[in-house]
Amino acid sequence: MSQIQRGLRFQQLHTAEAIFLMPNAWDVGSALMLASCGFPAIATTSAGVAFSLGFPDQEAAVSRETMLDRVGSIAAASPLPVSADLQSGYGASPEEVGETIAAAIRAGVVGANIEDYSGNPAQALFDREHAVARVRAARRAADASGVPFVLTARSDVYLTGASNVFAEAVERCNAYREAGADCLFVPGASDPKTIEALVREINAPLTVVMGLTGSPLTVPQLGSLGSPRF
Numbered sequence: 001m002s003q004i005q006r007g008l009r010f011q012q013l014h015t016a017e018a019i020f021l022m023p024n025a026w027d028v029g030s031a032l033m034l035a036s037c038g039f040p041a042i043a044t045t046s047a048g049v050a051f052s053l054g055f056p057d058q059e060a061a062v063s064r065e066t067m068l069d070r071v072g073s074i075a076a077a078s079p080l081p082v083s084a085d086l087q088s089g090y091g092a093s094p095e096e097v098g099e100t101i102a103a104a105i106r107a108g109v110v111g112a113n114i115e116d117y118s119g120n121p122a123q124a125l126f127d128r129e130h131a132v133a134r135v136r137a138a139r140r141a142a143d144a145s146g147v148p149f150v151l152t153a154r155s156d157v158y159l160t161g162a163s164n165v166f167a168e169a170v171e172r173c174n175a176y177r178e179a180g181a182d183c184l185f186v187p188g189a190s191d192p193k194t195i196e197a198l199v200r201e202i203n204a205p206l207t208v209v210m211g212l213t214g215s216p217l218t219v220p221q222l223g224s225l226g227s228p229r230f
Contacts, residue, residue, distance in 0.1 A: 003110060019219060022039060023043065024042075024043050024048060025078075026045055028074055028077040041081040042078050044082065044085050045085050049067060050062045059087045059088060059090055059119065064090035064100060071104065075107060082111070083112055084107075084111070088114060088119065089138065094137035097141075098137040100138075101138045101142055102141045105141075105147050112138075124162075128172055132176065133179075136180055138151055152184070152207060153173070155186055156187065159187055159212075173206075174204075185206070186208075188212060192221065
């Protein structure tokens with residue numbers, strides 16, 4: 001498939017009624033192995049890429065160029081749509097985030113997630129208004145490319161211990177949706193009641209990840225909660 005065809009396929013996977021399970025690859029070998037297992041798409045993992053290089057999972061440890069080189073090699077080798085984990089967008093400003101998205105598309109991916117984690121111990125999350133501007137810049141860059149592109153906005157409210165965590169997650173995610181995100185991602189939410197409530201209150205497809213916190217849920221259990229992508 002061409003990049004445009006892969007982008008269209010990736011968008012379709014988010015609108016189908018069937019459960020969409022997407023594994024994380026960290027290099028070409030793992031991507032090809034996962035593709036051979038029958039998954040419909042591949043995501044990359046910033047932690048996996050960093051750890052495979054002997055570095056911690058931090059933007060300061062793995063440069064944008066290094067990450068995009070690895071992501072690009074996965075996209076070039078994989079027969080499937082690839083979505084990239086781009087940390088916080090490799091820059092605090094909306095302009096830098098837009099540049100990262102544009103570069104990732106040139107590298108061959110058809111989706112990406114950016115997070116609102118600032119890396120600043122004094123203020124772990126970007127101010128909401130600033131975080132929304134970053135998502136909006138990412139959307140503009142994706143649209144300007146002409147490639148069908150699924151933008152996932154990730155909020156780390158549960159991982160950073162924000163106050164009023166559920167309400168903050170919902171408000172941020174819905175604001176990111178209005179700014180142009182196609183899909184929302186709230187890592188750290190792992191119990192069934194919380195996931196079900198997030199699916200109900202967030203006005204877009206929700207990504208759920210297993211393995212970070214809590215007890216893993218099965219694919220049928222997650223599907224029953226209404227989340228289309230995990």
